[in-house]
Amino acid sequence: MSETVEDTAVVIVGAGVAGLTLGNFLLRNGIGCVVLEKRSREYVERRQRAGTIDSRGVRMFRAWGLEEVVESFGAPDESISFRMDGEEFTNDLFNNEDGDFDDMVFCPQQVLVRNLTDAFLRDGGDLRYESVGISLEDIDGAQPRVRYQDATGATRVVNCDYLAGCDGYHGVSRESIPADALTRYSYDYGYAWLSILADVTPDPAGMAIHSRGLAGIIPRGTTASRLYLQCAPDDTLEQWPDERVWSELEARFGIPVATGPVLHKQILPLRSVVYSPMSHGRLYLLGDAAHIVPPMSAKGINLALHDAEVFARAVIARIQKDDPALLTGYSETCLRHVWNYQAYAAWITELMHNAGDASYEGEFRKQTARAELERQFTSPTANRLFSEFAAGVN
């Protein structure tokens, strides 16, 4: 059967946060790109995950003239409370001047994705849903190619100068790199989160530290919430019927919680992973394709945005100014940022969990975690690390 062969500057694999942000940045700078996404538009725009865009991310969109894609559903300092053993305590977490929280917003990931998609298509972007069987070829050569089947089943080939692997942790891009060319660094925290999407007003919105384990009720818009319950990594969904979810949230928060229809449940073992380097030949990895952080840090989406900006600047410099320096330094630039955020993610994840459930690290670590948390909540000096990272100024 005949193949359709085309050429473009950059093929972007994956129309998630990283891929669409990159696509918009390139398009606005006149760089040709094709975005290939294996799912349907409807599926991608409904996929609910993260919800916090840090100040750095919001300002980045503003600087690229894309502020419209960020919709604020509240600021974390106004929406999040903390409880320990059922008692609410006041905190100055988000009031540290070093924190620069002014621009940080709750913006559900699917809202950001929908808005990025609209902007890309409105500006004439080439976005191809239901592109399946993607294979990346000749990634070491001068002109790599992507072969795939389009929505009609026809085989298409796109030649390009650069490939952006934005297809998440389970995508094909990273798998195309020879195993001996990548090092995988990973850390398992030993516990998991039961992550639930519910059609319910986030009430109370916040985090609860409790000896039964950590719990969270985080806004995803005004009438939807993501609920988190620390659980064992080998727990199954059958062990967590809806009634248990609500009673456990109530026990950990120590007050009644608003209940509503549960839309989706999954168990996420908490872990951190980094692949290094983040490029091979003409293939560059962005976002979850290269690294994942535990959801406690709320940094996955923000790391994806950072990678997209670094890569966009590098490609623009290479193509428009014939300057290869940023592209050559892409992996190193991103990894420095990624490891900084991994350090923050590991610290905040262990602190919040150790302060509650002592069955993993013991009673001694529980007491030191509580002392550390108290300092975070009351001392602007101690709170600096949290403030800088949570706001994304680092």
Ligand SMILES: Cc1cc2nc3c(=O)[nH]c(=O)nc-3n(C[C@H](O)[C@H](O)[C@H](O)COP(=O)(O)OP(=O)(O)OC[C@H]3O[C@@H](n4cnc5c(N)ncnc54)[C@H](O)[C@@H]3O)c2cc1C
């Ligand atoms: C339940 C859950 C809760 C989370 N909560 C938070 C949070 O609170 N805060 C936070 O910052 N982060 C959170 N994250 C992480 C965050 O969602 C990710 O870090 C973010 O989506 C990464 O963006 P990305 O563009 O790299 O990948 P994705 O958003 O995963 O996008 C990858 C895209 O590639 C497509 N794709 C995959 N394989 C292929 C293929 N073979 N061919 C073509 N296309 C393909 C996918 O369909 C998808 O559209 C959460 C994740 C989950 C699962």
